[in-house]
Amino acid sequence: MRLVTEPYLNQVSRWPKNGRHILAQYDDHSIVVYQAYRPTIANFAATHGYFSGEFSFNRMSWIKPNFLWILSVLNSFL
Template sequence: MIKEFEIRADYNRDTIVIYQAYNETIAKSAIMNQKFSAPFSFNRMTWIKPSFLWMMERSNYGQKPGQECTLAVYIKREAWEKALSKAVLTSPEKRVYPNPGSWEKEFRKAEVHVQWDPERNIKGSKLAYRSIQVGISRYLIEEFNEEWIVKIEDYTPLVKKILNFARLGEYDKAKKLLPNEKVYPLPTELAHTIGATI
């Protein structure tokens, strides 16, 4: 049974894939250098998402201005879990913060934000369970860029193929091209920190 709050991702023993969408200038530079560089902003929060279909919803399959290119960023699992351990939810969920005052203090100084949004299916419809997105603050972005990233792949051609099948109503063909995402295992304490269903 699918739990309401759990991480689903494409991962192996060492890495987890997260998705981001950028304009062509930022994306081409990232693919060529295998890290981000200007005009990528190191002065504001960057959001990373392990759900491919949630990224597709956010970027409208690369149709939104400035989000034409989809990148699959492979980061170290220990770095991913480090980020989660520093995370504070973007709202004072009672299941995590019985005292709203303590959430407010933690949120103000948080280096990482976590938000749970309704997961999407191939047609873009909301599902009954959630998908995580993680905001890396400017205090950690340099570390994310220099130490966490293992490789960056261009998924833009894949996104276009999936979109073309979807537009033709050939959803079964589109689904076969989706990344293989499975439930990501979390230690109990880490699950509690981010409000995941245990």
């Protein structure tokens, strides 16, 4: 999937003003969800192409979307 990007200042005005939200892109085959990491972790991963250094699978947070959100995404594929 080719990810569509744009500067933060261009897109932030379209985000919800409050509450929690998930940044993601999807196509017919994939869903890509944005996950923020500390700069040291992100820089290592971007440089080397894998997670290591300060990254730890023991401290990983998992996004747990609710059932209705998953159904709405899946329904858009049909």
